[in-house]
Amino acid sequence: MSQIETTSVESGDLTLNERFRIFGILGLILASFVFFALWPPRWLQSIEMWVNTRAVWSNLPIWYYILITLVDVHITTACVSLFLHRCQTHGSITFNRFVGYAMEFWLWIFTAMATIRWVAVHRKHHAKVETDEDPHSPVMYGVWRVFFYGTKLYHHAAYDEFVLRKYGKGIARRWFYLKFSLLGPVIAFVLNLWLFGIVGFPMWLVEMVWIPGFAAGVINGLGHWWGYRNFDTPDNSRNLPSKILAILTCGESSHNNHHYNQNSPKFSVKKGEIDLGWYYSRALEFVGLAHNRNT
Ligand SMILES: [Zn+2]
Numbered sequence: 001m002s003q004i005e006t007t008s009v010e011s012g013d014l015t016l017n018e019r020f021r022i023f024g025i026l027g028l029i030l031a032s033f034v035f036f037a038l039w040p041p042r043w044l045q046s047i048e049m050w051v052n053t054r055a056v057w058s059n060l061p062i063w064y065y066i067l068i069t070l071v072d073v074h075i076t077t078a079c080v081s082l083f084l085h086r087c088q089t090h091g092s093i094t095f096n097r098f099v100g101y102a103m104e105f106w107l108w109i110f111t112a113m114a115t116i117r118w119v120a121v122h123r124k125h126h127a128k129v130e131t132d133e134d135p136h137s138p139v140m141y142g143v144w145r146v147f148f149y150g151t152k153l154y155h156h157a158a159y160d161e162f163v164l165r166k167y168g169k170g171i172a173r174r175w176f177y178l179k180f181s182l183l184g185p186v187i188a189f190v191l192n193l194w195l196f197g198i199v200g201f202p203m204w205l206v207e208m209v210w211i212p213g214f215a216a217g218v219i220n221g222l223g224h225w226w227g228y229r230n231f232d233t234p235d236n237s238r239n240l241p242s243k244i245l246a247i248l249t250c251g252e253s254s255h256n257n258h259h260y261n262q263n264s265p266k267f268s269v270k271k272g273e274i275d276l277g278w279y280y281s282r283a284l285e286f287v288g289l290a291h292n293r294n295t
Pocket residue numbers: 125223224237255259
């Protein structure tokens with residue numbers, strides 16, 4: 001059985017210098033973005049005019065664009081949580097076939113992720129949690145490395161053929177999504193510009209960094225490092241004590257509850273814990289499009 005090593009990953013947390021460098025680069029990117037938005041050079045104005053005159057809704061109030069972006073990223077998060085995580089990885093929910101196809105397509109457009117890669121990495125995380133074989137343990141790699149380089153750690157495992165064969169059993173290999181994964185975000189980019197004009201570009205940027213930020217960074221990093229524990233699991237998993245994070249992550253922030261009972265479709269267990277994903281799956285079950293395993 002062949003093992004493909006695509007990149008090497010370092011273990012151990014980032015040094016203070018490395019953290020400052022990352023914050024510096026991010027700050028510089030943000031500052032240049034604000035600068036170009038406030039004082040666009042002539043060439044940028046011509047591009048903006050060209051794009052906006054061809055767009056469908058280029059003159060909506062700014063709140064509409066913010067709202068649409070939030071809805072987009074929320075649907076993406078729900079698809080990750082419900083389809084990739086609860087359904088495909090753990091089998092705690094089953095969806096009507098066409099609902100599954102739609103979620104898989106949405107994830108391709110907004111995350112470029114192929115189902116088998118995500119499932120294999122996550123199953124390996126559960127099987128090897130907090131060991132040097134865990135793809136993204138902050139206990140092994142340090143929370144800053146997982147927070148900022150979570151996507152790199154994910155890619156390291158997701159493009160390892162050995163990992164896919166061992167942990168991706170039973171998951172369909174959709175060659176189109178595997179071969180043309182990056183075409184999805186390109187389609188999203190073109191669609192955004194066509195629908196919303198030049199403002200579609202920052203909307204697209206938010207859509208693209210959302211899952212690397214909230215799944216790879218917040219859940220894989222903070223979810224094994226900061227927060228409270230309801231259950232004494234043999235890992236360092238935590239529930240993040242924030243209702244906002246619970247809403248933004250569709251319930252995935254109750255990570256200790258999930259590690260304790262991996263086969264439950266419901267992640268909240270105590271009063272005050274919010275799991276929107278559970279409500280969505282119940283709603284889909286109510287209209288006959290999903291079936292939840294007993295909690
Ligand atoms: Zn975990």
